[in-house]
Amino acid sequence: MPPCPACKDLPPELVCRIADGLDDLKGYVSARGACPTWHHTLVPPSPSLLINHSDDPAKRCTAAAIKPRRSFNLTTIPSVRTCLGCCSGWLSLSVHIDDVRSLLSLFHPITAAEILLPPLVYDSRLVSKIVFSPNPATDDFMAAVICDIDRVAYITVGARRWSVLDPIHLTVGDQFVDLLYHENGRVYCLTWFGDVHVLFLPQRRRREPIILEGETSIYPAVHNRKIIQMHGTGPDLNAPATIKALLSSRGSKLFFDAATSFAPPYNTISTFTSVKNLVFCNGNLYQIWRNASCTVTLQLQEGGRCRIEHDEIFVLRYDPHRRPCWDIVYDLRGYSVFIGRNNSVSIYAEGVPGLKANCVYWIGGRGRDQGMVFDMKTGKSTPCIPLVDGVLPGSLQSTICWYFLSD
Known part of the structure; x- marks a missing residue:
């Protein structure tokens, strides 16, 4: 039904009062789409923090929006599922069948649309993050998904199963910790030590999906068994993909070495920052490192010592034309980045109400499970949403990921 012509003539104050009564994110998004006037008047709900309320089954999940500083209910997300990724409003969800099989799907909590993916037949305890193409x-x-310390797998539409790539040669003690989906089917894979590999997925093409025929059983175990049987035979039907080290993909014959990839003292710090993420920002590739363990004083390879505070964050930019190719930076030229289980996002934040420029928005810290913002100028992290209705300190809740809608 088209919107009422008179709605565009309502004063902004009244439009905001109407929106204040919309507690559900779907309703708020629909209101913003009513007409250009409402879209301009109502503050976008992105970025938001998806929060799971384990102590309140009726509420289940909320989206704590940073810009309007309020929370919205999300009642459509299925329970007893694990979120492994997020991109353009979609979530990647997992249901563990047993130790070696997981059912995976892409789910949109606003429209309740769900794309069932073929099961990943691999040790589900080793599956840590999924990235996927937008929309x-x-x-x-x-x-694509991290499915072991040195292996990734991928799936394309119409395939019966995930293709698990051969183990990647990594430094002893290293392992994959993050994935970043970028344009043209490129997936950047980051390791604990700061090594980067690029997965080149096959060219996208529309194909008929393989679906489970017949009525869906009301018994999940029966339904899951049918899915496993359907996808368990025949070729996987994925087109071939390739994976290369970042340096070799740029035509260099050099291999990863922390001593030559990072300038001192970051060649030493790289092995002690256990949380690492990748993000593209204004056309440049960055690594975000965080010391998630404790305050530590390191003995540097070149001599001397370096103290790293708990939850201290380092931002390094990639330059393929210089050595070392990763260099520390202290601002993002007005941008801010959002890292976590979501496919990392960068936003120009200079002068944007509710956001801080040159910051890293992350999740966790000192036993807390909340959204944090690291100011690159001050070198300090603070809660990004100190007081939002529905987000209560100390309650049994867990922050899932940063959530962005395609506006």
Whole structure:
């Protein structure tokens, strides 16, 4: 039904009062889409923090929006599922069948649309993060997942199973910790020590999805068994993909070495910052490091010592034309980045109400499970949403990821 012509003539104050009564994110998003006037008047709900309320089954999940500084209910997210990723409003969800099999899907909590992915037959305890192409559809999607310390897998539409790539040669003690989906089917894979590999997925093409025929059983175990049987035979039907080290993908014959990839003292710090993420910002590739363990004083390879505070964050920019190719930076030229289980996002934040420029928005810290913002100028982290209705300190809740809608 088209919007009432008179709605565009309502004063902004009244539009905001109407929106204040919309507690559900779907209703708020629908109101912003009513007409250009409402879209301009109502503050975008992105970025938000998805929060799971384990102590309140009726509420289940909320989206704590940073800009309007309020929370919205999300009642459509299925329970007893684990979120492994997020991109363009879609979540990647997992249901563990047993230790070696997981059912995976892409789910949109606003529209309640769900794309069932073929099962990943691999040790589900080793599956840590999924990234996928933006705005997926049942006949057009691709996804990649970390499925072991040195292995990644991928899936394209129409395939029966995930293709698990051969183990990647990494430094002893190293392992994959983050994935970043970028344009043209490139997935950047980051390791604990700061090594980067690039997965080149096959060219996207629309194909008919393989679906489970017949009525869906009301018994999940029966339904899951049918899915496993359907996808367990025949070729996986994925087109070939390749993976290369970042340096070699740029034509260099050099291999990763922390001593030559990072300038002192970051060649030493790289092995002690256990949380690492990748993000593209204003056309440049960055690594975000965080010391999630405790305050530590390191003995540097070149001599001397370096003290790293608990939850201290380091931002390094990649330059393929210089050595070392990763260099520390102290601002993002007005941008801010959002890292976590979501596919990392960068936003120009200079002068944007509710956001801080040259910051890293992250999740966790000192036993807390909340959204934090690291100011690159001051070198300090603070809660990004000190007081938002529905987000109560000390309650049994867990922060899932940063959530962005395609506006």
